[in-house]
Amino acid sequence: MKKLMLAAAFAIVATTAQAAEPIEGNWKTASGETAAIGKCGSAYCVTLKTGKYAGKQIGRMSGKGAEYSGSITDPAEDKTYSGSGSVSGNSLKMKGCVMKIFCKTQTWSRL
Template structure:
């Protein structure tokens, strides 16, 4: 009886532990311009939405991936142009990269808040 109870509790804790674990990209980030961007799960991907600054409330990205490496689309809020993009998390830094035709690229490093 105790063994069954122990096994049930261990399984329940394992499931809860897995559900709580989040991707490293999820959270609030300080952008290169000083604005705050929130990255949150949405529709099987991660949406990037500006929370402060001139373009607060604007969704500027959609990235997919796992374990610190992500790709998708990034929009420049100043021009409303969308580029193929990527993000790589290393500790409390997020290197965001946007490219046109995969040859003309610009990078920014964001800091976790």
């Protein structure tokens, strides 16, 4: 019985730790640039670190755990869209939408 309780407690802790995946860090974008995501006030800012638009903030998201929402900017067109991010392990699925109907999704990899 004691081993069963210990195993159950371990499973709960492992599940909780896995569910709270941080968005903060450096990510390789779908186009190959590096983007840094870090705290900025009560939100998380997405800033390009490499490439043609290095230094440009391209997003601002709020949330916790694995789900985030906010805005994301296409630096080439300088247009901002409603956005969301979903972290799963070393992958970040970034989604930008116009009128919540026309959406484009990219998967970024943690560096």
